[in-house]
Amino acid sequence: GAGVSQSPSNKVTEKGKDVELRCDPISGHTALYWYRQSLGQGLEFLIYFQGNSAPDKSGLPSDRFSAERTGGSVSTLTIQRTQQEDSAVYLCASSLRAGGGETQYFGPGTRLLVL
């Protein structure tokens, strides 16, 4: 079946502009995660959604970052007033449910470049 998809695949923006990144999880997966991967670095957790529960926003680096998940499916990560240090690959993952040993399946990522 279809895996996790993300759009756009690449985004170039100017410093100070807002950007929206989209994630379509695997159908039926109730848990959705956003990670950030800076060049040559590991994956940094940003935010997590599980069903209708309040999201875990503990990884968001600043109040310029926010995310929504509408209808328990598609999620949008918004970065306001982008800065050059926001340049990274933003990865989305989904799992059937949260907790236990549920496998997280990753999307291809959105490569963001802030000029």
Added chain:
Amino acid sequence: GENVEQHPSTLSVQEGDSAVIKCTYSDSASNYFPWYKQELGKRPQLIIDIRSNVGEKKDQRIAVTLNKTAKHFSLHITETQPEDSAVYFCAARSSNDYKLSFGAGTTVTVRA
């Protein structure tokens, strides 16, 4: 929160030799340890995982070992092949949490 350290950061091996990557974690409540492989420009993909109720798991040329007492786990790749060249990430998840904490990654290069 959980802190995962991964070594080495880079590893070059001759084709046919073995590769070993080691990770340590800080949270004794962690009970799930996946390993992801990320080829250049592609998404991370799960290659093997282990839960805290077992000490070792093997899948063909890949094996993972877990030492709960020492809080470390390792990935072993035997008979390496050029297609094993990639960045490998270890991760840990606490039983008290849902997110994965990742190591910084190991770039493995298999020389033909």
